[in-house]
Amino acid sequence: xxxxxxxxxxxxxxxxxxxxxxxxxxxxxxxxxxxxxxxxxxxxxxxxxxxxxxxxxxxxxxxxxxxxxxxxxxxxxxxxxxxxxxxxxxxxxxxxxxxxxxxxxxxxxxxxxxxxxxxxxxxxxxxxxxxxxxxxxxxxxxxxxxxxxxxxxxxxxxxxxxxxxxxxxxxxxxxxxxxxxxxxxxxxxxxxxxxxxxxxxxxxxxxxxxxxxxxxxxxxxxxxxxxxxxxxxxxxxxxxxxxxxxxxxxxxxxxxxxxxxxxxxxxxxxxxxxxx
Amino acid sequence: xxxxxxxxxxxxxxxxxxxxxxxxxxxxxxxxxxxxxxxxxxxxxxxxxxxxxxxxxxxxxxxxxxxxxxxxxxxxxxxxxxxxxxxxxxxxxxxxxxxxxxxxxxxxxxxxxxxxxxxxxxxxxxxxxxxxxxxxxxxxxxxxxxxxxxxxxxxxxxxxxxxxxxxxxxxxxxxxxxxxxxxxxxxxxxxxxxxxxxxxxxxxxxxxxxxxxxxxxxxxxxxxxxxxxxxxxxxxxxxxxxxxxxxxxxxxxxxxxxxxxxxxxxxxxxxxxxxxxxxxxxxxxxxxxxxxxxxxxxxxx
Numbered sequence: 050x051x052x053x054x055x056x057x058x059x060x061x062x063x064x065x066x067x068x069x070x071x072x073x074x075x076x077x078x079x080x081x082x083x084x085x086x087x088x089x090x091x092x093x094x095x096x097x098x099x100x101x102x103x104x105x106x107x108x109x110x111x112x113x114x115x116x117x118x119x120x121x122x123x124x125x126x127x128x129x130x131x132x133x134x135x136x137x138x139x140x141x142x143x144x145x146x147x148x149x150x151x152x153x154x155x156x157x158x159x160x161x162x163x164x165x166x167x168x169x170x171x172x173x174x175x176x177x178x179x180x181x182x183x184x185x186x187x188x189x190x191x192x193x194x195x196x197x198x199x200x201x202x203x204x205x206x207x208x209x210x211x212x213x214x215x216x217x218x219x220x221x222x223x224x225x226x227x228x229x230x231x232x233x234x235x236x237x238x239x240x241x242x243x244x245x246x247x248x249x250x251x252x253x254x255x256x257x258x259x260x261x262x263x264x265x266x267x268x269x270x271x272x273x274x275x276x277x278x279x280x281x282x283x284x285x286x287x288x289x290x291x292x293x294x295x296x297x298x299x300x301x302x303x304x305x306x307x308x309x310x311x312x313x314x315x316x317x318x319x320x321x322x323x324x325x
Numbered sequence: 326x327x328x329x330x331x332x333x334x335x336x337x338x339x340x341x342x343x344x345x346x347x348x349x350x351x352x353x354x355x356x357x358x359x360x361x362x363x364x365x366x367x368x369x370x371x372x373x374x375x376x377x378x379x380x381x382x383x384x385x386x387x388x389x390x391x392x393x394x395x396x397x398x399x400x401x402x403x404x405x406x407x408x409x410x411x412x413x414x415x416x417x418x419x420x421x422x423x424x425x426x427x428x429x430x431x432x433x434x435x436x437x438x439x440x441x442x443x444x445x446x447x448x449x450x451x452x453x454x455x456x457x458x459x460x461x462x463x464x465x466x467x468x469x470x471x472x473x474x475x476x477x478x479x480x481x482x483x484x485x486x487x488x489x490x491x492x493x494x495x496x497x498x499x500x501x502x503x504x505x506x507x508x509x510x511x512x513x514x515x516x517x518x519x520x521x522x523x524x525x526x527x528x529x530x531x532x533x534x535x536x537x538x539x540x541x542x543x544x545x546x547x548x549x550x551x552x553x554x555x556x557x558x559x560x561x562x563x564x565x566x567x568x569x570x571x572x573x574x575x576x577x578x579x580x581x582x583x584x585x586x587x588x589x590x591x592x593x594x595x596x597x598x599x600x601x602x603x604x605x606x607x608x609x610x611x612x613x614x615x616x617x618x619x620x621x622x623x624x625x626x
Contacts, residue, residue: 058427065422069437072496075452076440078463082455091461137344144341156342163349167557167610169583169603171356173590174363177370178356194352197344228337257445259560264591275447279564282451292451300448307443311436314443319504 076304083297087290106290113284113291115270119277120298122266126191126273127255134251135244137197142205143236147218157206164199168260176264186271191261201247204320208243209236246317249310256303274299364600371594383601394602396577397585398609401556403487404581408494409555413547415495416502417540421532423503424510435507438500446560449497454480454565457489483578486566490579493561498554502547509543510536545621552613556606559583582606 082090086102087109110116145157175194184190213236221231237244259275266272269280278299281292307314364383368376387394423434441449456463457479465476479485513536521531537544562581566574569592573580586606590599 061422061425061427065428065434068419069434072437072441072500075456078456079448079452091458093461094466095461095463141342141345144338148335148338150335150338160345163353166353166357167553167607169557169586170607171353171360173596173599173603174356174359175352177596194348197348199345202345228335232341253443259446275445278447278451279568283568296448296451299445303443303445307440311439315435315439315504318442319501319508
C-alpha cells in the first residue's frame with residue numbers, strides 16, 4: 050500500500066518535472082544562444098552550453114539597431130504608463146469603493162463591461178486619430194489612452210472596498226482633510242500592496258506590447274524593443290547572434306522582475322478571473 | 326430640504342472617476358463609432374481620392390469575392406481549437422496534480438508554468454522559430470534520436486506552421502489557465518470528496534463526478550476568455566511567418582483573421598474594408614461566446 054502511494058507520488062513528480070523542463074528550457078536556450086557568435090548559433094546537434102561570443106554579438110547588435118534608444122523607449126513608456134495607471138486607477142478605485150453617489154452601480158458596470166470590447170474594433174480610427182494629433186512616433190499614444198485603464202480600476206476598487214477601514218477615512222475627515230488630501234495622504238500609502246501588484250502588471254504589459262508600437266512607432270529610433278527585434282529578425286543580413294542577444298536583453302528585465310515578484314504578478318494577472 | 330441636499334452634492338467621487346470616462350470617450354467610444362462609419366466607405370489611407378460611400382460594399386466584398394477572408398477565418402478557428410481550447414484538457418489535470426497534497430513546492434511549479442505568460446510574444450516566437458528550425462532545431466534533433474526519417478520542415482509547410490503556432494499558444498497560456506483552475510479547485514468544499522471516499526470511488530471517478538461539475542463555471546469563463554483571445558490572435562502568426570509580406574507563410578497557413586485585418590488596413594491601406602473585417606470578426610466572437618454559454622447551460626441543467 051505504502052509502496053503504491055510512493056510510486057504514485059514519484060510519477061507525479063516526474064510528470065511535473067518534465068513539464069517544468071518543457072516550460073523553462075526555451076528561456077535557458079535564449080541565454081545560451083546569445084553567447085554564440087553568429088556563424089555558430091546554428092549547429093547540429095544544437096547548443097546546450099554557453100559560448101564565448103557575447104562581446105562580438107553586442108557590437109553587432111549595436112551596429113544594426115539603435116538598441117540603446119529602443120531600450121530607453123521601452124523603459125520610458127513602461128515607467129510613465131505605470132506611474133499614471135497607478136495614480137489614476139487608485140483614484141478611481143477610491144471613488145468607487147468609498148463613496149455613495151448617483152449612478153455609481155451603472156458607471157462601475159460600464160467600466161467593467163468596457164474590458165470585454167476587443168482591441169481591434171477601434172484600432173483603425175484610433176490610428177487615424179493619432180496621425181491627426183501628430184502623436185505618431187511619440188510616446189504619448191502608448192501612455193495617455195490607457196492611463197486610467199478599466200482593469201486597474203477594477204483591481205483597486207476590489208482592494209479598497211475590502212481592506213480600507215472606513216474609520217480611518219472618517220477620522221481624517223474630522224481632522225479637516227479634503228477628499229483629495231485623504232486620497233493622497235491616507236489611501237495611497239495604505240493601498241501600497243495593491244499598488245505594487247497593479248504597477249508591476251502594468252509595467253509587464255507595457256514592456257511586452259507589440260501591436261501598439263508596431264503601428265504607432267514605425268521609426269526605428271522611436272520604437273520599442275519588441276518591434277526593434279522584429280526589424281532585426283527580418284533584415285537581409287540577419288545576424289543571429291545579435292538577434293539572440295537582443296532577445297535575451299529584452300527578456301532579462303522581465304525575468305528578474307518575475308523572480309522577485311512572481312506572487313504579485315500571478316495574483317494581479319489572474320485577479321479578474323479568480324474573483325469574477 | 327431637497328434643495329439643501331442638492332447644494333451639498335459631493336463632487337469628489339465624480340472627479341475621481343472622471344479620467345477613465347474622458348479617456349474612454351475620446352480613445353474608445355469615438356473611434357469605435359467612427360469605425361462603423363468607416364466600414365461603409367471605400368477609404369484609402371494614402372492618395373488624394375476622397376472616401377467614397379459604398380454602403381455594404383465592403384462587407385459584400387469581404388464575404389463573397391475576397392480570397393483571403395474565409396481562409397483566414399478558418400485558420401483562426403483551427404488555431405482556436407488546437408491552440409486555445411484543447412489546452413484546457415491539459416490545464417485542468419495539471420492543476421489537479423499540483424493541488425494534490427502529495428506535491429510539495431507548489432509555488433515553484435506554479436511559477437515555472439506561469440513564466441511564459443509574462444514573456445513578450447516577440448521573444449517567444451523568435452525562440453520557437455529556432456527550436457523548430459528544419460536543419461538545426463532542437464525539436465528535429467530530438468526526433469532524429471528516435472527515428473531516421475528526413476527532417477520535418479516545420480516552417481515551410483502549411484500543417485507545420487499550424488502545429489508550431491498551436492504549440493506556442495499552448496506553451497504560453499497553459500500556466501495562466503492552470504492558475505485559474507487551481508484557485509477554483511481550492512474553493513471546492515472538501516466534504517464533497519469525503520462522501521465519495523466512503524463509497525470507495527477511484528481518484529479518476531472522483532474528479533469526473535465531483536471536480537469537473539464544480540469547476541464548470543470556471544471552465545465556462547476560461548473558455549470564454551480563450552475564445553475572445555484566440556479569435557484575435559495576431560502577434561504569434563505575424564511574427565512567426567515574417568510579417569505583412571508573407572501573409573501567413575506557406576499556403577497562408579498562419580494567416581489569421583486579425584492578421585488579415587491588420588494587413589488590409591496597414592499594408593494595403595484599405596481602412597474601410599479593414600473596418601468591415603473588424604466588425605465581422607466581432608460578430609463571430611459574439612456568436613462563439615453564445616454557443617459557449619448554451620453548451621455550459623446544457624451541461625449544468
